[in-house]
Amino acid sequence: MRSQFLCAAAFALQALAAPSWTSTPFNPPSIPLAVRSPYLNTWLPQGQGVALNDAWPSFWAGRITAWVGFVRVDGISYTFLGAPVVDGANFTKATQKSFSFTSTQSTFVLSAGPVDVTATFLSPVEPTDLVKQSIPLSYLHVSVASTDGATHSIQVYSDISGEWVSGASEWDIQWSTTTTDILSHQISLVSPAKYEEISDQSQYGNWYYSILNGKGASAQIGRDAVVRAQFLNNGVLSTVKDNNFRAIADSWPVFALEKDLGKVGSTAAAVTYAIGHIRDPAIKYVLAGNVKQDRSLYFWSKYSTAQQVISFFLNDYSNALASANALDKKVETDAAKISPDYAGIVALSIRQSLAANELTISKNAHGGWNTSDVLYFMKEISSDGNTNTVDVIFPASPIFLYLNPKLGEYLLEPLYRYQTTGLYPNKWSIHDAGAHYPKADGHNDGTDEAMPVEESGNMLIMALGFARAANDLTQIRRYQGLLDQWTQYLIEDSLIPTFQLSTDDFAGQLANQTNLAIKGIIGIRAMAEISKLLGDNAKYTNYSSIAADYVTKWTTLSASKTGPHLTLDYNDDASWGLAYNLFSDVHLGLNLFPKSLYDQQTAWYKTVVNKFGVPLDTRHTYTKTDWEVWTAGIVTDQGLRDTFISSLKAYLSNGLNNQAFPDLYDTITGVALGFRARPVVGGHLALLLL
Incomplete structure (x- = not known):
């Protein structure tokens, strides 16, 4: 038996002492374990250091997702x-010797x-393989030597x-076990609710825990203490079946898999587990005429059953590892050119950012998969829970520009399509594709959260950035009327x-x-560049002229009369941001x-650096990690750029926090203030674009 309270209390005690193991490159606030989708998103909270066998893994929102290994x-x-x-049953705790993380892996010895x-x-992170990138499964590879x-x-x-x-332990669950080429437990709610969540956990779909079947493999389902004692006392699981479907917290049923590795010497032997959450359909999307469309994850275009995709996934581990190692090396090499x-x-940001997104396709009129109809959906994790929030996609956009800009276009496509239906009544860009x-x-x-200049500027800037990076004008050509509409709005409202x-x-x-005016002005100029790419030189000249004129006027409006810095808002001379x-x-x-x-x-930012970074603006002492990195990309002094980065790393490694990479924190105390596990950390790749 256990409770959230007891787990939190144990964490507080453990966090008092620094870890005895080595951590490379540092010990983060929380360690990604299985972080692959908005629902497969489990971490090991850290603080000053928690060993893999010191605490329960937990869902990003904090609820225990118990995971045991002996x-x-x-x-x-x-x-x-x-x-x-x-x-x-008797057992002792193994002693953790080291921990390391890369862009794709967390490794404990x-x-x-x-x-x-x-x-x-x-x-796995497979940004150019849509099938693999859409598979909502993650690996635990255990080797012994x-x-x-x-x-x-x-x-x-x-x-x-x-x-x-489920996000509520009183819900009843049911289960079964597949014994083919894979040994796989399938668990689901007895009464699922399509498209619904409790505490951000999905209320439908199936969970799977699997290994390859064969000699020495066994499986068992039952009460936690009973099943674990069976292994600890006998070294093999029982064939006794527990078919008493019940509530999650009723005698805590667990889903166990065991592998006898035989005699093992200095050459390692291993077993690979796959964990994942598969639901279908995945997304409800609105079409013209207010018709609702069910959309499915992309991998269904290749695999017709969950067992098929799990079998592929387990058998593909060596290839997945090679691909992961190659990506890890590339990211490490590129990012280390800035600093260790x-x-x-960057490595801590990648899994978290991509896990908020899901690749989907639709079916054609004949019931077949339409792989040319790709829409990418992002959950605004831990803040509003919105779908495809424009001002969350925008700060995350560097990760897509770096890994595969087509993914960025797939994210914008649902927003474009919806707004061309005429269902959305406002003349500026929508805030999100769903509440x-x-x-x-x-x-x-039209009553979405109104950020008219913000979102219109974001869409125009991303439209240009993704089109250039993908070297593909198809999307901006298709939606140039909508882009022009948003530009007209920015001309009205972005200077002031x-x-x-x-x-x-x-x-x-x-x-x-x-700062908001800056975005609007850049948005107008981005439309000038889009017009040029599309061969409309008259619009290019017009919009370029307007943007240049606005910069001249903005320069006067935004300057502080009492200090050499930009103001937070016009005529507020003591303010800055x-x-x-x-x-x-x-x-x-x-x-x-101008330069x-x-x-x-x-020069100004050098005078306002706190222990853990530069505040977002003069209203508070907090800051945002993504905007710190973006600001590091505009400063003209390498020493200050490195100060932004080292301050951010100091915050991440200070041992005061235990959430998945929180992107809002206090620059004086180094304490996180919320916003955890969010995709905006993809913005930390911004310096790789310069």
Whole structure:
């Protein structure tokens, strides 16, 4: 038995001491374990350091997703994963020796008596393979090798609990086990609710925990203490079936898989587990005429059953590992050119950012899969839960520009399509495609969260950026009328923005926002560049002239009369903020704003650096991690750029936080203020674009 309260209390005690193991490149606030989709999103909270077998893994929102691992060595059992208590059975905790993470993997090495256990959690990143990237499965690879020169009899055990299935433990679950080429547990709710969530966990679909079947493999379902004691006492699981479907918290049913590795010496032997959540349909999307369309994950175009895709996934581990290692190396090489601290920040960001997204396709009139109809959907994790929020896609956009810009276009496509139906009544860009994931049912009443300059500017800037990076004009040509409509709005309202929200909506509404005006002006110039790409030189000249004129006027409006810096809002001379929207001017090579402005802001930011970074603006001492990195991309002094990065790394490694990469924190205390597991951390790849 266990509770959230007890787990939190245990964490608080463990967080008092620094870890005894080595952590490479550093110990983050939380370690990604299985982080592959909005629902397959489990972490190991850290603080100052929690071993893999010191605490329960948890869903990004904080709820326990119990995951247990034992290794039995010559009849003596050790736990390497999770924090189980098993009455009537003896085991000891393996000793964690090291932990490391890359862009795709989290690896733990633990000593279990005369052997080392290496547990590698691999969440694949396959940005150019739409089938593989859409598979909502993740690996746990457990290898064991002798450290004393002798051979040892080894059995490996792992289980998951029903807590993965729902955000409420009183819900009844049901289960079955497949025994073909794979040994696979399937778990689901007895009464699923399509497209619904509880505490951000999906209320429909099936969970799977699987290994390859064969000699030495066994499976069992039952009460947690009973099943675990069976392995600990016997080294093999029982064939006794538990068909008493019940609530998640009723005698805590667990779903266990065991593999006898036989005699193992200094050459490692291993077993690979696959965990995942498969639901169909995945997304509800609104079409013209307010028709609702069910959309499915892309991988269904190749595999007709869950068992087929799981079998492929398990048999493909060596290829997945090779691909992951290649990507890890590329990211490390590119990011290390900035600094080692930056390389670690980028590596911690990639799985988290991509896991918020799902690739979907539709069916054609004959019932076949239409793989030319690709729409990518993003959940605004931990803030509003919206679907395809424009001002969340925008800060995340560097990850797509770096890995595969077509993914960025697939993210924008649902927004474009909906707004061309005429269902959305406003003349500016919509804020999101649906109030709550996984429903992309639009805002036909036009009452979505209004950020007119923000979202219109974002869409225009991303339209240009993705078209250039993908070297494909198809999308901007198709939607040039909509892009032009948003540009006309920016001409009306971006130089002197009315009282409204920007993407930093948590800070409240404000009129005459200096940084928001920057975005609007760049948006107008982006449309000039789009027009040029499409061969409309008259529009290029017109929009370029308007943007240049606005920059001249903005320069006067935004300047502080009492200090050499930009204001937060016009005529508020003592105010200032991070002018992160200038990054698009630099990245797109527009050269709209004079170099002297960048030099001025560089000098100013040097005077306002706190222990853990530069505040977002003068209203608070907090900051945003994505905007810090974007600001690091516009400063003209490498030393200051490196200060932004080192301050961010200091925040991530200070041991004061235990959530998945929180992107809002206090620059004085280094304490996270919310916004965890969000896709905006993809914006940390911004410096790789310059």
